[in-house]
Amino acid sequence: MQPETRYARSGDLHIAYQVFGAGSVDLVLVPGFISNVEETWDNPSAARWLERLGRFARVITFDKRGTGLSDRAGSVPTLDERMDDARAVMDAAYSERAVLLGISEGGALAILFAASHPDRCSSLILYGAFATFSGWYPTEKKLAAFYRYVEEKWGTGESVWKYAPSMANDAGFKKIWARHERVGATPAAAKALMRMNQEIDISGVLNAIRVPTLVIHRTEDIAVGIEDGRFLAQHIPHARLAEFAGTDHLPYIGENADDIANEIQEFVTGSRAAVEVDRVLATVLLTDIVGSTKRASDLGDRRWRTLLDQHDNLVRQEISRFRGQEVKSLGDGFLATFDGPARAVWCAAAIIGVAHSLGLQIRCGLHTGEIELKGQDIAGIAVHIAARIAAQAQGGQVLVSRTVRDLVAGSGLRFVDEGTRSLKGLSDKARVFSVAV
Numbered sequence: 001m002q003p004e005t006r007y008a009r010s011g012d013l014h015i016a017y018q019v020f021g022a023g024s025v026d027l028v029l030v031p032g033f034i035s036n037v038e039e040t041w042d043n044p045s046a047a048r049w050l051e052r053l054g055r056f057a058r059v060i061t062f063d064k065r066g067t068g069l070s071d072r073a074g075s076v077p078t079l080d081e082r083m084d085d086a087r088a089v090m091d092a093a094y095s096e097r098a099v100l101l102g103i104s105e106g107g108a109l110a111i112l113f114a115a116s117h118p119d120r121c122s123s124l125i126l127y128g129a130f131a132t133f134s135g136w137y138p139t140e141k142k143l144a145a146f147y148r149y150v151e152e153k154w155g156t157g158e159s160v161w162k163y164a165p166s167m168a169n170d171a172g173f174k175k176i177w178a179r180h181e182r183v184g185a186t187p188a189a190a191k192a193l194m195r196m197n198q199e200i201d202i203s204g205v206l207n208a209i210r211v212p213t214l215v216i217h218r219t220e221d222i223a224v225g226i227e228d229g230r231f232l233a234q235h236i237p238h239a240r241l242a243e244f245a246g247t248d249h250l251p252y253i254g255e256n257a258d259d260i261a262n263e264i265q266e267f268v269t270g271s272r273a274a275v276e277v278d279r280v281l282a283t284v285l286l287t288d289i290v291g292s293t294k295r296a297s298d299l300g301d302r303r304w305r306t307l308l309d310q311h312d313n314l315v316r317q318e319i320s321r322f323r324g325q326e327v328k329s330l331g332d333g334f335l336a337t338f339d340g341p342a343r344a345v346w347c348a349a350a351i352i353g354v355a356h357s358l359g360l361q362i363r364c365g366l367h368t369g370e371i372e373l374k375g376q377d378i379a380g381i382a383v384h385i386a387a388r389i390a391a392q393a394q395g396g397q398v399l400v401s402r403t404v405r406d407l408v409a410g411s412g413l414r415f416v417d418e419g420t421r422s423l424k425g426l427s428d429k430a431r432v433f434s435v436a437v
Contacts, residue, residue: 002038002041003018003019003020004018005017005018005037005038005069006018006019006092007092008062008085008088008089008091008092008093009088009092010065010081010084010085010087010088010089011081011084013065013070013071013073013085014070014071015062015063015064015065015070015071015085015088015089016037016062016063016068016069016070017037017060017061017062017063017089017092017093018037018060018061018062019058019059019060019093020050020054020058020059021053021054021055021056021057021058021059022054022055022058023054023055023056023057023058023059024058025056025057025058025098025099025122025268025269026057026058026060026090026093026095026097026098026099027053027057027058027059027060027098027099027101027268028060028061028086028089028090028095028098028099028100028101029053029059029060029061029101029103030062030064030086030100030101030102030103030106030107030109030110031061031062031063031064031067031103031106032103032104032105032106032128033104033105033184033190033193033194033197034067034068034180034181034184034185034190034193035061035063035064035067035068035184036063036067036068036069036180036183036184037061037062037063037068037069038068038069039068039179039180039183039184042176042179043176043180043252045173045252045253045257046250046252048252049251049252049257049261050252052258052261053261053264053265055265056265056268056269057099057265057268058095060089060090060093060095060098062085062086062089064077064082064085064106064109065077065081065082065085066185066189066192066193067184067185067189067193068183068184068185070085072189075410075412076192076193076195076196076410077193077196077410078196078342078408078409078410078411079108079109079112079200079202079407079409079410080340080341080342080343080408080411081342082109083109083112083113083116083339083340084340086100086109086113087113087117087120090120096120097119097120097121097122098120098121098122099121099122099123099124099125099268100113100114100121100123100124100125101125101126101127101264102124102125102126102127102129103127103128103129103251104127104128104129104130104136104223104224104249105129105130105136105197105200106129107126107127107128107129107130107232108129108130108131108200108202110124110125110126110129111124111126111129111131111202111205111206111209111236112202112205112281112407114209114211114213115205115208115209115210115280115281115370116280116281116282116339116340117280117339118210118211118279118280121211122211122212123211123212123213123214123267123268124209124211124212124213124214124236125213125214125215125216125264125267125268126213126214126215126216126229126232127216127217127251127260128216128217128218128221128223128224128229128249128251129215129217129224129228129229129232130200130224130228130229130231130232131201131202131203131206131228131231131232131235132200132201132202132203133197133198133199133200133201135224135225135227135228135231136197136223136224137198143194143198146194147191147194150187150190150191150194151187151191154181154182154187154190155178155179155181155182155187156178156181157174157175157176157177157178157179157180157181158174159177159181160173160174160177161222162222162223162249163177163222163223163248163249163250164177164248164249164250164253165222165247165248166246166247166248166253166254167248167253195410196409196410198409199406199409199410200409201406201407201409202407203231203235204368204403204406204407205281205368205369205403205407206232206235206236207235207236207237207370208279208280208281208369208370209236209237209239209281210237210279210280212238212267213236213238213239213240214239214240214242214263214264214267215229215232215233215236215239215240215241215242216229216241216242216243216244216251216260216263216264217229217230217241217242217243217244218243218244218245218246218247218248218249218254219243219244219245219246220245220246220247221246221247221248221249222247222249223249224249226243229241229243240267242263244256244259244260244263278372278373279370279371279372279373279380280370280371280373281368281369281370281371282337282338282339282368282369282370282371282378282382283337283338283339283340283341283344283366283367283368283404284335284336284337284366284367284368284369284371284378284382284383284385284386285324285334285335285336285337285338285344285347285348285364285365285366285386286330286333286334286335286364286365286366286386286387286389286390287315287333287334287336287348287351287362287363287364287390288330288332288333288362288363288364288390288391289311289332289333289355289360289361289362290360290361290362290363290394290395291361291395292332295307295360307358307360308332310358311355311358311360312329312334314351314354314355314358315334315351315354315355316334317354318347318350318351318354319334319336319347321347321350322338322343322344322346322347322350323338323339323340323343324336324337324338324343324344324347325337325338327376327377327378328376328377333362335378335383337371337378341366341368341404341407341408342407342408342411342413344366344368344404345366345398345400345404345408345411345413345435346411346413348364348366348398348435349398349435351364352364352396352397352398356396361395361396362395362396363390363393363394363395363396363397363398363399364390364393364397364398364399365386365387365388365389365390365391365392365393365398365399365400366386366389366398366399366400366401366404367382367385367386367389367400367401367403367404368382368401368403368404368407369381369382369385369403370382371383385401385423385430386401388423388430389401389421389423389430389432392421392423392432393434397434397435398434398435399418399432399433399434399435400415400432400433400434400435401430401431401432401433402430402431402432402433404433405433413435413436414435414436415433415434415435415436416433416434416435416436417431417433418432418433418434419431419432420432
């Protein structure tokens with residue numbers, strides 16, 4: 001029987017989700033490129049596979065914004081926003097902590113969520129997933145063919161040969177797949193989502209995952225090659241790789257679909273007890289008032305203190321508005337962290353603006369990486385990199401690392417390549433980018 005569809009509020013949008021199964025462990029299923037939580041149950045193979053998962057887990061699944069029954073956004077969704085959607089769905093389903101199962105393109109979101117919120121993710125499962133977009137469409141020629149398909153044949157089910165080649169000659173399944181395309185996304189939405197997907201590159205954060213991870217991949221997968229699954233397993237600490245024979249990309253299609261479900265069950269029900277989390281992926285922001293010593297001397301202690309208090313209040317308001325966490329005041333600047341890099345960059349840009357209204361020039365530096373939680377403070381190489389980048393920035397400038405630039409694809413932010421810099425105390429040079437504020 002099909003579960004009831006409900007909606008979770010994520011910002012201004014509504015995200016469609018379903019909850020089913022009677023297991024004691026919560027399993028959040030992050031779907032691939034497009035989905036429709038209700039249409040999936042009309043596909044006998046998919047419904048049978050989902051019911052199999054529901055025997056050992058309480059399954060929570062949803063349509064990402066812009067797909068299926070969820071709201072369409074006014075702009076192309078970012079990984080930040082999609083991560084917010086997953087968290088909103090978990091909150092609506094009263095799930096404090098869950099296993100995340102990221103399928104195909106949904107793997108990127110699951111990886112970023114697991115690294116950023118290990119307190120909400122007990123373990124991670126990736127099926128047919130990839131770290132970079134090239135694992136899905138490795139050449140411009142193949143990508144151009146996809147866009148032609150969407151323009152000319154979307155909704156016909158012709159793409160079944162890529163995702164379920166073993167069913168390519170099954171007229172009944174092709175009809176099901178054609179409807180899946182139509183109710184999953186409109187042609188315009190499909191193209192917009194793919195433009196965002198083109199920017200996916202989460203390879204730089206794989207080593208920040210600190211939860212038990214299982215990578216599942218079929219050895220002859222036509223859509224996403226086995227090399228991409230092996231890359232994930234090699235770069236995620238202590239990840240286990242389970243390879244299965246077959247060319248199908250869809251987990252519920254193929255002779256070993258039950259074996260894949262069994263592998264997931266064994267991993268979920270046999271997972272170790274949660275450990276205390278002391279490391280997490282975060283975007284670190286450092287701000288600094290340019291020429292603060294001279295300005296303090298010119299104004300005098302009292303006037304400078306008044307101006308500094310105004311600065312501190314406004315900066316704290318912006319950090320709160322963009323859902324950041326203030327770590328500490330640095331006297332003439334702030335150290336803060338964000339679980340979403342795009343929000344961190346927008347916050348830095350906003351701080352530049354409010355400081356200008358006070359007649360102050362601020363410089364900001366950002367980097368996304370693994371940090372160590374030390375009570376109310378933080379430490380780690382990511383903090384040092386952000387500090388060194390901030391030191392390279394000019395007044396009124398937001399300078400970010402390449403990792404930040406790569407992770408905010410589709411956010412509407414524009415960057416200027418500032419070249420490679422030597423960062424004090426670090427052996428390797430780093431590519432930095434300024435934000436067009």
